Amino acid sequence: MKIRSSSSTPPSPSQPVSENAFWLNFEANARRYGFFLLLLIVIAALCGAFSKGWLSHQQRTTADGGLTLEYERFNRLMSDTEMKIVVHAGIRKEVTVVLGGDFMETFQITTLQPQPDRMQAQNNRLVLSWSRDALPADHAIWLGVQPLQWGQSQSTVAVDQGPSLPFWQFIYP
Known part of the structure; x- marks a missing residue:
């Protein structure tokens, strides 16, 4: 009209x-x-598009198939979210997972299962290590994280000095 x-x-x-x-x-x-x-x-x-759902859920795997990451691409500031890292360990003596990029600055880890044998921060990266005796062939690591900064975050995850798997997340204020 x-x-x-x-x-x-x-x-x-x-x-x-x-x-x-x-x-x-x-x-x-x-x-x-x-x-x-x-x-x-x-x-x-x-x-x-704003939190958990079809557009947000993401699963990425390295080219060699040694590492799989499941996470939510869109999150809200100060709300809990989960990440699942599956390491296809094979016959390694020790499994080491390295979280890098913006991960240390953007997220606070609230839960980590199973607990690693060693954990250290070095060069703006988080290094987690488990002995092979305590792990099954396909080892799943569950991270409960809480975003501390809003905006886009570029992070990486790698296993045992292998190729790093880049991933991004957008955190709404």
Whole structure:
């Protein structure tokens, strides 16, 4: 509905309120397009564009197949999220997982299962080590993390000096 008059209508006994055509058109367009915008936001949220869901869930594997990472690509600041690192250990004596990039600056680890035999921070990287005796062939490491900074985070994960697996996450404020 578009009203063509650009001036306000003067008040009369039958219409006690002065109406401006510009604002009437603005309201009609806000209703029309606002509904579709709200619908798009709800659909994006249900698909996981703001947290857990189809768009957010990501699984990455190294080229040699020695490491698989499952994580949520979109998170919220100060809310708990999980990462699952699966190491296909084979016959190694010790398994070492290295988390690098922005990981140490962006996340706080709240839980780590199973507990590593050794853990150290070196050169802005977190190095976790387990002895082979305590591990099955496919070793799953569960990390409960909490984002500390909002924005995009570029991190890496590697196992036993192998190729690093880069991954990114976006943290909403």
